[in-house]
Amino acid sequence: MSMTHQILAHTASQVSALAAFAQTGTAEPTAPTFWMPVGASTISQGVDHTLDVINWICYVFFALVVGLMVWFVVKYRHRTGDKFRTDYPSHNTPLEITWSVIPTIIVIGIFVVGFRSYLDIYTAPKNAFDIKVTAQKWAWSFQYPNGAVSDDLYVPAGRPVRLVLRSSDVLHSLYIPDFRVKRDIVPGRYTYAWFQCDFPTGQPGKTPRDPNAKTVSGPEDDAQAHRLFCTEYCGTGHSKMNRYVYVLDEASFGQWMIDQSQWMDKIPEEELYFKAGPKIFARCQQCHSLDGTVGIGPSWKGIVERVKAYPIVGDGKEYGTWEDYVRTSILIPGKYVVPTYGNVMPSFKGQLNDKAIDAVLGYMQQLEKFDTKTGKLKAEFDPATGMKK
Amino acid sequence: MTTIQLPSPGAMPDTIEARPASDNYLTHTRGILSWIFTLDHKRIGVMYMWSVLGSFLLGGTFALLLRTELLTPGPTITDSADTYNQWFTLHGAIMVFLVIIPSIPAALGNIILPIMLGAKDVAFPRLNLFSYYLWVTGAVLCVVSLAMGGFDTGWTFYTPYSTTTTAGGVIPVLTAAFVLGFSSIFTGLNFIVTVHKLRPPGMTWFRMPLFLWAIYATAIIQVLATPVLGITLLLLIVERTVNIGIFNPSMGGDPVLYQHFFWFYSHPAVYIMILPAMGIISEIIAINSHRAIFGYRLIAFSSIAIAFFSFIVWGHHMFTSGQSALMNTLFSAISFSVAIPSAVKVFNWIATLYKGSVSLTTPMWYALAFLFLFTIGGLTGLHLATLSTDVHLHDTYFVVAHFHYVMMGSALIGMIGGLHHWWPKIFGRMYDERLGTIACWIIFIGFNVTFFTQFMLGSQGMPRRYYDYQPEFQIYHVISTIGSYIMAVGFTLTAISLFGSFFNGKKAPANPWGGRSLEWQCASPPPFDNFAKAPRVGDCYDFSVVHWDPKLGGYRVDESNDPEVNPAAQGTKAAH
Numbered sequence: 016m017s018m019t020h021q022i023l024a025h026t027a028s029q030v031s032a033l034a035a036f037a038q039t040g041t042a043e044p045t046a047p048t049f050w051m052p053v054g055a056s057t058i059s060q061g062v063d064h065t066l067d068v069i070n071w072i073c074y075v076f077f078a079l080v081v082g083l084m085v086w087f088v089v090k091y092r093h094r095t096g097d098k099f100r101t102d103y104p105s106h107n108t109p110l111e112i113t114w115s116v117i118p119t120i121i122v123i124g125i126f127v128v129g130f131r132s133y134l135d136i137y138t139a140p141k142n143a144f145d146i147k148v149t150a151q152k153w154a155w156s157f158q159y160p161n162g163a164v165s166d167d168l169y170v171p172a173g174r175p176v177r178l179v180l181r182s183s184d185v186l187h188s189l190y191i192p193d194f195r196v197k198r199d200i201v202p203g204r205y206t207y208a209w210f211q212c213d214f215p216t217g218q219p220g221k222t223p224r225d226p227n228a229k230t231v232s233g234p235e236d237d238a239q240a241h242r243l244f245c246t247e248y249c250g251t252g253h254s255k256m257n258r259y260v261y262v263l264d265e266a267s268f269g270q271w272m273i274d275q276s277q278w279m280d281k282i283p284e285e286e287l288y289f290k291a292g293p294k295i296f297a298r299c300q301q302c303h304s305l306d307g308t309v310g311i312g313p314s315w316k317g318i319v320e321r322v323k324a325y326p327i328v329g330d331g332k333e334y335g336t337w338e339d340y341v342r343t344s345i346l347i348p349g350k351y352v353v354p355t356y357g358n359v360m361p362s363f364k365g366q367l368n369d370k371a372i373d374a375v376l377g378y379m380q381q382l383e384k385f386d387t388k389t390g391k392l393k394a395e396f397d398p399a400t401g402m403k404k
Numbered sequence: 405m406t407t408i409q410l411p412s413p414g415a416m417p418d419t420i421e422a423r424p425a426s427d428n429y430l431t432h433t434r435g436i437l438s439w440i441f442t443l444d445h446k447r448i449g450v451m452y453m454w455s456v457l458g459s460f461l462l463g464g465t466f467a468l469l470l471r472t473e474l475l476t477p478g479p480t481i482t483d484s485a486d487t488y489n490q491w492f493t494l495h496g497a498i499m500v501f502l503v504i505i506p507s508i509p510a511a512l513g514n515i516i517l518p519i520m521l522g523a524k525d526v527a528f529p530r531l532n533l534f535s536y537y538l539w540v541t542g543a544v545l546c547v548v549s550l551a552m553g554g555f556d557t558g559w560t561f562y563t564p565y566s567t568t569t570t571a572g573g574v575i576p577v578l579t580a581a582f583v584l585g586f587s588s589i590f591t592g593l594n595f596i597v598t599v600h601k602l603r604p605p606g607m608t609w610f611r612m613p614l615f616l617w618a619i620y621a622t623a624i625i626q627v628l629a630t631p632v633l634g635i636t637l638l639l640l641i642v643e644r645t646v647n648i649g650i651f652n653p654s655m656g657g658d659p660v661l662y663q664h665f666f667w668f669y670s671h672p673a674v675y676i677m678i679l680p681a682m683g684i685i686s687e688i689i690a691i692n693s694h695r696a697i698f699g700y701r702l703i704a705f706s707s708i709a710i711a712f713f714s715f716i717v718w719g720h721h722m723f724t725s726g727q728s729a730l731m732n733t734l735f736s737a738i739s740f741s742v743a744i745p746s747a748v749k750v751f752n753w754i755a756t757l758y759k760g761s762v763s764l765t766t767p768m769w770y771a772l773a774f775l776f777l778f779t780i781g782g783l784t785g786l787h788l789a790t791l792s793t794d795v796h797l798h799d800t801y802f803v804v805a806h807f808h809y810v811m812m813g814s815a816l817i818g819m820i821g822g823l824h825h826w827w828p829k830i831f832g833r834m835y836d837e838r839l840g841t842i843a844c845w846i847i848f849i850g851f852n853v854t855f856f857t858q859f860m861l862g863s864q865g866m867p868r869r870y871y872d873y874q875p876e877f878q879i880y881h882v883i884s885t886i887g888s889y890i891m892a893v894g895f896t897l898t899a900i901s902l903f904g905s906f907f908n909g910k911k912a913p914a915n916p917w918g919g920r921s922l923e924w925q926c927a928s929p930p931p932f933d934n935f936a937k938a939p940r941v942g943d944c945y946d947f948s949v950v951h952w953d954p955k956l957g958g959y960r961v962d963e964s965n966d967p968e969v970n971p972a973a974q975g976t977k978a979a980h
Contacts, residue, residue, distance in 0.1 A: 050863045062792045066863075069790060073783040076747075080779045083754050084772060093694065093761035096952050103759035105696040110755075111748070115702075118747045122740035122786070129790030130733060136795055137729050185565040186659060188724065188799060192865025195796045199725045201660060202564060203653020206726045242874065246799040246867040248558050250565060251485045254870035357570040 044193070044214050055241060055262075056194035056210040061132035063195075068128055072121060136196070139209030143177035146170070150180065150187035150200045150245065151361035153252025153301050163276035164366060166298065167219070168243055168260045170212065171268040177209040183361045188247035191260055199247055216240050216262045218271065251311060252301045279370050287370065288377025289384065289392050289401040295371055296378060296390045302360070306387035312360060313353050316387075318379050327351060338376050345372060428832065432932035443529035446930060448536050449514030450830065453823075455539065456507045463498035464895065466491050471854075471888040474881045477873050485871040489556040490571070492869060496559030497577065501584045502543055504811055505673065507819045508680035509626070510539070510591050513619045515830055517595060519923040519930055520613050522604035522938045527597040531590050538587035545580035549573030558869060560670070561637070563651040563662045567644045575641055582637045585630045588676070592626030595619055604922070606941040606968060610701060613921040613944050614690075617704045618683025621711040625672045625679075629715070633669035636662065660725055667718035675714040677811055679707055681818025682749060685771050688825050689753050691919040692768040693760030696945040699752045706745035713742045723794045732791060739789035746782050750775065765917055766840035770821025773848045774814055781809030784859065802862025805855045813851055820847075820898065827902060828912030832929040835905035843901055847894030853887025913958025918950045925961055942968040 044055035050070070051063050091100065146168070147158040157165050170176045180189060180200040187200040189208060198208035219240065245256035263271055282290045302311035313321075322328055322337040333351075334340040343350055345367060348360035367375070378385070384401070386393050397404050429446045439447055469491050473480045482488060518526050526532050549555055553572025557565060566574060599620045603612070612620075640662070642648055649655025651662045690697040697703065719727060719735030727735075753775060762768070784806045787793045797803060828834050861880040866873060873881065915924040921944040926934055942949075942963060953960040963969040 047864075050860065052865050058792075062796055065790060066787065066793050066796075069786050069793065073786065076783060077779055080750055080754060081776055084757065084775055087754065087757035087760070088762050088764070088772065091693075091757060091760050091762045093763050095763065096954065097761070099694040099761040099947060099950075100759055101948065103695045104698070106699045106701075107755075111699050111702050111752075114751045115744060115748055118744050122743050125786055125790055126737055126740050129736065129792050129794075131792075133729075133732070133736075133791030133795070136792055185568065186562055190799070190865070190867060192796070195792075197724050197795050197798055201653070201726050203658070204726065242865065244865070244867045248489075248562070248565070248869040250556065250569065251489070253489075254485065254867075254872040257874075359568075359570070 053193045053241075054195065055212050055214055056191075056196065057213065058132065058135045058210065059193070059195045061135055065125075065128050065132050069125055072125065139177040139207060140175045140211075143175040143209055144171060145177050145179055147179045148181070148189065148200075149183060149366070150189065150256075151183040152185065152249055152359065153245075153256045154298050155189075155243070155245075155256065155258050156366050158366075159272050159275070161272050161276050163272045165275055167258045169268065169271055169275075170260065170262055172215045172262045172264050173211070173213045174265070175209055175211040177207055180206045180208060184359075185249050186247045187245050187249050187256070190244045190246040191241055192244070193241040194260075197246060212241075212260075212262045214262060215264045215267075216260075218261060218263060218267065219259070255301060279374070284373065286401060287374040288381055289396070289398075291371065291374035292378030293385065293389075293391045295367065295374055299375075300390055304387070305382060305385065305390060312356060315379060315382060318382075341376060341379065342372055345375070427931060428927065428929040429932045430831070430929050441533075443525070443533055444932065445518050445525045445529065445532060446515050446830070448529075448532050449511055449516075452506060452514060452536060452539070453511040453830075455543065456503055456511050459498055459502040459543065460507075463495055463503055464892070466495035466498065468888060468892060470495060471885040473871070474873070475885050477875055477878060486556060488871040489869070490554045493556055493558050494550075494554070497555075497581070498546070499811075500559055500673070500677075501581050502539075502546065504677045504815050504819075505584075505588055506539060506591070507816070508684065508822060509595065509619055509622055509676075510535070510587070512684070512819070512822050512826060513595065513680065514591075516826055516923055517598065517616065517619055518602070519926055519934050520616055520921050521598065521602050521607070522922045522935050522941065523598065523602040524933050524935070526594050527601055528594050531594055535587040535590035535594070538583050538590070542580045542584035542587060545576050545583060549576035549580065552576055560666060561640060562666075563640065563643065563659045564653070566640060567647075567651065575644060578637045578641050578644075582634050582641075585634045585637070588626050589630045589634075592623035592630075595623040596627065599623075604938045604941055610704065611941065611943065612704075614686035614697065614700070614703055614707075615680075615683035615921075617707050618679045618681075618686070621707040622676050622679045625676050625711050625714060629669045629672035629676075632665060633673075636665040636669065639665075660722070660727065663722055663725055664718070667721045668715075671718040671721065672711075672714040674807075674810065675710055677815040678818075679710060681774070681815045681822075682707065684818045684822035684825065685753060685774050686749075687919070687921070688767045688771040688821055689756050690945050691825075691917050691947075692763045692765055692771070693756050694763065694918055694947045694950070695756065695760040696943075696947070697752070698755035698758070699748075700945060702748055703752050706748050709745040710742060713738070713745070717742060720789055720794070723791060724798050736789055736791045736794075740786075743782065743786065743789070750779060750782070763917070764841075766835075766837050766844060767821050767825035767917070769841050769844040770817055770824060773844060774817050774821060776848070777809055777813030777817060777851065780856075781806060781814055784809065797862060799868055800862035801858040801866045801868055804868050805858035805862060808855045808858070813855065817847075817851075823902070825917065826923070827905070828916045829923055829926075829928050829930070831905065832912050832927075833905040833909035834912045834916065835909055836901045839897060839901040839904070843894050843897035845894075846897060847891055850887050850890030850892075850894050853890060854884050855887070857884045857887065910957075913956045915950075915959040915961065916957075918947065918952070918959040920944050920947055920950055920961055924959075940969050942966045 044053045045060060045063065047053050050066065054060060054063055145160065149156040149158070155166060157168050178189065180198060182200040182202040184202060186202070188197060189200060190197040191210070194210040194212060196208050196210045198206050200206060241260040243258045243260050245253060249256065279291050304310050304314040305316055307314045307316040319337055322340050325340065327333045328337055328340050334343065346362060346364045348362055349358045352358045384393060384396055385391060392398055392401070395404055396402065429444055439451065442448060469481070473482060473488055514526070514532065518524065550573060555573045555577045556569060556571045557574060561578065599616060639650055643651055649657045651657045651659050653659060686697060686703055717735060717739045719731055720739040723732050787797055788803065788806060824840060857880050861877060861884070864877070866877045912928040914926065914928050922939060922941060925939070949962050949966055950959050951962060
């Protein structure tokens, strides 16, 4: 760590200690204003304060400039043919020095205010809770210390959270407006973002959101969830690459992590395809359809038969079974790309385990049981057994 | 190469009466070939102007498509996010590379700069024509890229997206930007030499019209910064074709390095766009206030200061990119330094109105609109130069609003203002000033409705380059789209007023607004060779020798008593 970094880190920890102190006693997030959304993190007040300072400087200067402009234009209006005024000053050195020096002092002031609140944003406290984030076209994957993986971000309230960001393809950027946090995600290196939110939002409701809705709308029963966006242009699904942030109190967060890491373990092998399949498919449907529509990747409709017909699949060939081919495509997508499609699929190695892949394979075999729009089990099937009611 | 004759002592500048009005640069030779192979700076400028305006129409059409698509969340007029991505990329690339960068220097600068200098042409007329054809080549390559499948990279071409996207037109468009870069370099080079070598007798550096200072400062940036873009785009092409790995992280390359290279050019490029507009505004405000520009030297120095600072602030585009905190801090601090010369210019323009004699002509309305919009564009730069607020606002619609206030509200409004200012000079026809003024107001209102809304949209958290968005943002998008339609109406009226001048415009006098720089002492339209002799010049911001002449329907410059121009005369002009 360089000297500068140490100094920055030291100053930052002091400033954030102060900020944390100032935060104590705040009962709820700051309300949205004309300019800013809800402010729910420990740094949001500092950022909003800086913004307010700059805004007021802007209002004053804007009023001054436009006010004088209008006044002079009205007062010194000239009509064609009238004599020109000749009593004007051509320059005024003291005045010009004044209006060079005053803005200089003001911008130095703004810089200092912005620098101080930036140090809070930049350096994560040492005791931060680490969550690994993988961004890829066009999905987020959040990985927790106990092995749990989720598509939405779940964080503990009242504790600094550090996000370790990595990309498996192109540039992305993680942005949580309510926390005033943003960080680019650069392939080939780790970047970090951190925040602390003291206000639990509660878990998402039991009714899952409709993934095929035209837009992602807020979950009706937990409108306090915070939005999370990708803000670095990354192609077709860039505007779909947004999820929610749920802040849980420490106890519920701990329980959630345990449940999340084990949710598939409790499902018997033969029920995987309809209990886990639709949930996993939700991550695939940005590119793969169920109804035959050609997307960024091939549709899953009739996929089993099609794969079996590939010249590289069959007894004694490169892939003995169709399952081998699909499994390889999930883990090493570039190995055999279906002709006419681009080599764009990211690898799901480390994100989907064997059980999850089994669920996908089962799902592909029983597609007729699932709604082609939502990917969920059709109404005529019993959600408990997967059989016709 | 052009040569200029040295004037005999006491030579009078050409007066409008001295030259036959029937023979001008537009009528001097005839036929399409006389345009295609012309070496006349005015004709080359006019060809640039039509080309740039045509590209503006195209870029504007994409803007309207974008805004219409964003009327509702989800699909509105296209159900393909890829199509939308191509639209915003095309809108950005066309507006930046084909419209704004060449608009003022290459179109208006080409026409006006040599006349302002009392020269017959730019220093290198053949190079000038060559840079126009490079522009044409670039434009054609853009079309080729569309035919080959278009491109969806955003105008910034960030890697690794740009090196991996399956869109087929990426390499042609990179080549196009590369070629357009050379067009810009050659124009800049030409102008630097012209300003250094072809200034007329009496025109010292601090006697130059401020438009020349601005174009000169711009030319320096063009020559110094554009080669970096050229080499960067070339590297990107090589990366995409043979995968050398300079930007590819899986081969040890660094995508952030590309961002450094790109912004090392593209930040100065912002000043390539805005500085010439500032020059135009200085001219319009001084001439229409009929008084000496306030603090001439400070305005001239601030142009050079802005050109200098523009090279050392590029890192402020990358505060969230993973650049180190120390770098961010330094770039933030230096970025604020650009605010000072910019603020100084605004104060000087406002002070120029003070005790002036303000004529509210159409160009003047554009200049006032510029002051209003540039003030907002400049002030919101403070939010983005500040580290902690930029983290929140970066890559949101706040940035989109900010740079549209600067690039469209300032650079482009300045260009349209300049077009109105010099239109009578260029084509010898007056446009309908009432219609022109109404159009200016409609554009001004539409602009603010469109883009001020986007400040709120961005600070509330809406990321840019989004095909789809959350329902809570819709109200802002609807207002913004309505504003863009208002602007479209305004631009249509502008076009009607300008083109109408060809059909029913009255003949323009040599000096319709009361300017004193040399172009106003040349006939409208100027003769083929501008001036028979390089005229001796006085103080171009001393309007005491400019008088309204009802017989001409314009102003007359009577320099016979100005000892600076006519050493034989006894000075009687008012002292300031």
